[in-house]
Amino acid sequence: MSFDIRVERRLGEARIALDLASDGRLTALFGPSGAGKSSVLNMVAGLLRPDAGRIVVDGVTLFDSDTGIDLPPERRRLGYVFQDGRLFPHKRVRDNLLYGWHLARPETRWMSLDEAVAFLGIGPLLDRWPRTLSGGEAQRVAIGRALLAGPRFLLMDEPLSSLDAARREDIMQVIERIRDELRLPILYVSHDRGEVERLATTIARLGT
Amino acid sequence: MSFDIRVERRLGEARIALDLASDGRLTALFGPSGAGKSSVLNMVAGLLRPDAGRIVVDGVTLFDSDTGIDLPPERRRLGYVFQDGRLFPHKRVRDNLLYGWHLARPETRWMSLDEAVAFLGIGPLLDRWPRTLSGGEAQRVAIGRALLAGPRFLLMDEPLSSLDAARREDIMQVIERIRDELRLPILYVSHDRGEVERLATTIARLGT
Amino acid sequence: MLRIGTTPNPSSEEERLRTDMTPELWSIILLSLKVSGVAVLLTMPVAFGLAWLLARGRFPGKVLLDALVHLPLVLPPVVTGWLLLIAFGNNGPVGRWLTDWFGVTLMFRWTGAALAAAVMALPLMVRAMRLSIEAVDPKLEGAARTLGASPLRTFFSITLPLATPGLLAGAVLGFARSIGEFGATITFVSNIPGETRTIPIAIYGALQIPGNDAEVTKLAIIAVLLSLGALLISEILARRSGLGRGSHVL
Amino acid sequence: MLRIGTTPNPSSEEERLRTDMTPELWSIILLSLKVSGVAVLLTMPVAFGLAWLLARGRFPGKVLLDALVHLPLVLPPVVTGWLLLIAFGNNGPVGRWLTDWFGVTLMFRWTGAALAAAVMALPLMVRAMRLSIEAVDPKLEGAARTLGASPLRTFFSITLPLATPGLLAGAVLGFARSIGEFGATITFVSNIPGETRTIPIAIYGALQIPGNDAEVTKLAIIAVLLSLGALLISEILARRSGLGRGSHVL
Amino acid sequence: QAQQRGPLVLAAASLQEALTDAAKVWTAKRRAEPVLSFAASSALARQIEAGAPADLFISADEGWMDYVATKGQIRPGTRATFLTNRLVLIAPAGSGTKLVIGRNFPLARALGQGRLAMAEPDAVPAGKYGKASLSALGVWRGVEGRVARAENVRAALALVERGEAPFGIVYATDARASAKVRIVGTFPATSHPAITYPIATLKASANTEVEAFRRFLLSREGKALFARRGFAVR
Ligand SMILES: Nc1ncnc2c1ncn2[C@@H]1O[C@H](COP(=O)(O)OP(=O)(O)OP(=O)(O)O)[C@@H](O)[C@H]1O
Numbered sequence A, B: 001m002s003f004d005i006r007v008e009r010r011l012g013e014a015r016i017a018l019d020l021a022s023d024g025r026l027t028a029l030f031g032p033s034g035a036g037k038s039s040v041l042n043m044v045a046g047l048l049r050p051d052a053g054r055i056v057v058d059g060v061t062l063f064d065s066d067t068g069i070d071l072p073p074e075r076r077r078l079g080y081v082f083q084d085g086r087l088f089p090h091k092r093v094r095d096n097l098l099y100g101w102h103l104a105r106p107e108t109r110w111m112s113l114d115e116a117v118a119f120l121g122i123g124p125l126l127d128r129w130p131r132t133l134s135g136g137e138a139q140r141v142a143i144g145r146a147l148l149a150g151p152r153f154l155l156m157d158e159p160l161s162s163l164d165a166a167r168r169e170d171i172m173q174v175i176e177r178i179r180d181e182l183r184l185p186i187l188y189v190s191h192d193r194g195e196v197e198r199l200a201t202t203i204a205r206l207g208t
Numbered sequence C, D: 001m002l003r004i005g006t007t008p009n010p011s012s013e014e015e016r017l018r019t020d021m022t023p024e025l026w027s028i029i030l031l032s033l034k035v036s037g038v039a040v041l042l043t044m045p046v047a048f049g050l051a052w053l054l055a056r057g058r059f060p061g062k063v064l065l066d067a068l069v070h071l072p073l074v075l076p077p078v079v080t081g082w083l084l085l086i087a088f089g090n091n092g093p094v095g096r097w098l099t100d101w102f103g104v105t106l107m108f109r110w111t112g113a114a115l116a117a118a119v120m121a122l123p124l125m126v127r128a129m130r131l132s133i134e135a136v137d138p139k140l141e142g143a144a145r146t147l148g149a150s151p152l153r154t155f156f157s158i159t160l161p162l163a164t165p166g167l168l169a170g171a172v173l174g175f176a177r178s179i180g181e182f183g184a185t186i187t188f189v190s191n192i193p194g195e196t197r198t199i200p201i202a203i204y205g206a207l208q209i210p211g212n213d214a215e216v217t218k219l220a221i222i223a224v225l226l227s228l229g230a231l232l233i234s235e236i237l238a239r240r241s242g243l244g245r246g247s248h249v250l
Numbered sequence E: 001q002a003q004q005r006g007p008l009v010l011a012a013a014s015l016q017e018a019l020t021d022a023a024k025v026w027t028a029k030r031r032a033e034p035v036l037s038f039a040a041s042s043a044l045a046r047q048i049e050a051g052a053p054a055d056l057f058i059s060a061d062e063g064w065m066d067y068v069a070t071k072g073q074i075r076p077g078t079r080a081t082f083l084t085n086r087l088v089l090i091a092p093a094g095s096g097t098k099l100v101i102g103r104n105f106p107l108a109r110a111l112g113q114g115r116l117a118m119a120e121p122d123a124v125p126a127g128k129y130g131k132a133s134l135s136a137l138g139v140w141r142g143v144e145g146r147v148a149r150a151e152n153v154r155a156a157l158a159l160v161e162r163g164e165a166p167f168g169i170v171y172a173t174d175a176r177a178s179a180k181v182r183i184v185g186t187f188p189a190t191s192h193p194a195i196t197y198p199i200a201t202l203k204a205s206a207n208t209e210v211e212a213f214r215r216f217l218l219s220r221e222g223k224a225l226f227a228r229r230g231f232a233v234r
């Protein structure tokens, strides 16, 4: 089972609940705006605590309100591409990319800086400050940063939303390879039918 | 002529240049990530000063480096949906929406709060703080804020990128009506072929 | 001289403390509040203007202005008081001008004490406000402009409220500093009961009398309570402002 | 006692100023730099810890801690010095303990002057740092955690550097305040040449001698120049940190 | 003997010039240089109480010396009073006012709307003497409300020097040292308690030089140095 997630959580007036058991390598999380997709990803990442439930990824229990298990984010070994980038503004692009890479144990890394730079096409940006990047450039750096941390599974929140078709194609090919060759579980949020149909092996719906 | 734009500007090592004369009501600006689309919009909005050039929208000269014309943003009467939202964090959703509305002269307003709230589906959000909104919710509020200012023309930078299909459809219909009934010039950035094909009357390319 | 109680030989220490909350003591507290309150209120706009200039302005001599603002911090308070005396005394250039044109005298008046407190509080207020202004995202100001707001309106509707944390911090720091102000005040406007005898100056008087520690302690506790009040008010205002944690949007 | 020139009756004022840059004056300047430098360096981590607690902590008695930090601002410096004397004097509880266990004496030593300066600078440093910490987006800290950083590493690699503006502002304010510190210092560690006679205390000495304005002016100018230097260094560091305007991303 | 560390002397700020002279002369005799720390008597007395490692204390009034004595901090038999001072009424150098100090002299009228600058009359020694004197002369009640209570004598002097106060009460030694003020008159010595400066060796002192230095200050030669700065000696 790649993702075995049963969570519920109140946020203001919203109540987010998901019951998902997926064997597919790439599980697309689908649902209208405000349904709680980002919140679910945050719960899987350990950034938002579910009110109750259980989160198991690839056999490892990350959270279980019954047994009191709640791994801190840094021990969940994930790669999270946030909906809103979240690059570190005080680090140049290179140091943003290498932040998780330096923290990962060498044997867990499965991508090098050069590889990431190549397929993301961000070579000329390495010495730039994040604030000078265009929307799509920042998004690509954020993808690179998540992959370089050598994660055991990926959370991607609309990772391709502001990229042009050519870039999108390049990155989708890499995601396919991660899915098929490395066989990492991926939880993927997107509103784009084409993207989901091409990448997803399982589709989960959230909300009405 | 709805948009008559000839600008150039250096940004770091990038050189952004566009020569566009479009009669179409909705002009789609197309180009790869980092080509300079957002920068062009910023120049039309008066937030980024071109090194040289001329910007005329619907017959009104907003900028002309030869004659020294450079209208400040608040006198350009535009509605700008930013790529990155930019909601005012210290104002609730309602006050964000009404910020430009209050500043506009009554006779220039062409949409009411109720209309905007209805087609954007943000009724339940009016009393919320922006930081509690989901990505797509914030995006919709940003669209509403721009339209409510009673602008003479619109700049939209990937306004639908993180919306689900149903929402996207609702909003596209409104954009079509703005285009056809109000006949406002719209400069529209999107990477989505479907969106562009459906909305655009003219397509301009930027970059290689 | 602060042995103000009605009973000169009170039976117990407790009794003494209670009976010592005399009208004279109350007038000292009220005076301190008036001086500090006026100092902070008058300095707020000046400090914010300076903070804005230092945060956003680009002009020659900016570092000099910065240094000038820090001056009252660097100089021993007595020297600041002495400079105030030279400039704002009845025989000083500014002082004479104020008297001739506005009929305002600062010497030996509570207004002079407020000026001294304001000058001493200024650097603290400017720094706090400047930090918050620098943290305001100029992109939000740009967004306001595109929505039709003039630079001035943008300033008042966006920059100023977003700098609320710094405004509050500046006000609290300035108020606390004013409540504690001693050296510049006594040098400039001396110690006139009812006019310039604020809490610290009363404390000073009490400290000069051997064995008068209880008086000192009492006055010090009052000073602390006053600024604790200011602190609480600022915390409440901060919560009301809606600018909590993570107020960054998208 | 600051009539230090080698020529007792200098021919001109200019000459006097020049010849007055004597070894004794230099030693006062160096002492001021040492005391203020040590005070700021030692207080930085303490102030940052307190600022972090106040900005991010949720615990009962937070307002009380806040008030405690503001104490040296609210109390007249003489009272702070007196409290230091009671606690850290050779007969004070902390003072005796420090001597017995570490062989450290603060009374009448430059270390005591540094402690006084540190205590007086603390509230200013904490406030500035707190403002910057509160402005750090917790989402960035969350992002660091998902990339494998422990809370401690997150703190040092994300929170701390992002709070650089506050750190620098705190350091500058603290340094300026330390350079100008007088009341608490002279009350706590007296006026010992070479140990505790910093610039403000030398100014006090000079002020005691009528007609000695030139000496006072000279010392004041030196104090101002020192903190102007600190200001310039902080501006340069601020620019280097890469945290300029509009450092918000996406 | 010159290798011995000089004694640490805590002295009232008003003695700064005279005592510095004395220390120079003492050092010229190839004796260890004394370390001089000048501050308000009240601050110094509290430092002694807190265990200051000092050797000699010279206070500007008997009250703070008594305070130190009752705390058991002075070495028995070492207390002596060796200096006295006079109290004067001053006016800015340029003022032409004439006033003769005596019973019920018209100080209040001379002040008009102006202020009388003096050190804190309820706390600081110079102010206490001034208040006592004015009371004895029967003019205190008339001027009490017009007093500008300064932090110390020097601050009072500055107010008169700047012309912010038309009159001030300071020590004769201070008035003598300032060129910007004029002495209007000297208060009768009988109108106030004697202005005395007590000296005593501190109990905590382990310095072998301290007794020698103390005796030097009390000697004819030492006293002469203080007299040159305007103090009267006993
Ligand atoms: N602090 C909060 N207070 C109140 N409501 C909140 C808060 N945080 C989130 N919500 C609400 O929770 C719901 C789920 O938000 P979430 O960001 O997970 O949505 P989403 O599915 O990612 O939407 P989108 O596709 O628009 O990004 C939204 O309706 C949002 O408004």
Ligand SMILES: Nc1ncnc2c1ncn2[C@@H]1O[C@H](COP(=O)(O)OP(=O)(O)OP(=O)(O)O)[C@@H](O)[C@H]1O
Binding pocket: A131, A132, A133, A134, A135, A136, A137, A162, B011, B012, B013, B014, B016, B031, B032, B033, B034, B035, B036, B037, B038, B039, B040, B083
């Ligand atoms: N301050 C700067 N310094 C250096 N380069 C900059 C700066 N600001 C922008 N750029 C560069 O200018 C180019 C144009 O940026 P812009 O944001 O206009 O691109 P865009 O077409 O909107 O891209 P996207 O589709 O990714 O949003 C990018 O290559 C960007 O890296």
Ligand SMILES: [Mg+2]
Binding pocket: A037, A038, A039, A083, A157, B134, B135, B136
């Ligand atoms: Mg989302």
Ligand SMILES: [Mg+2]
Binding pocket: A134, A135, A136, B037, B038, B039, B083, B157
């Ligand atoms: Mg863009």
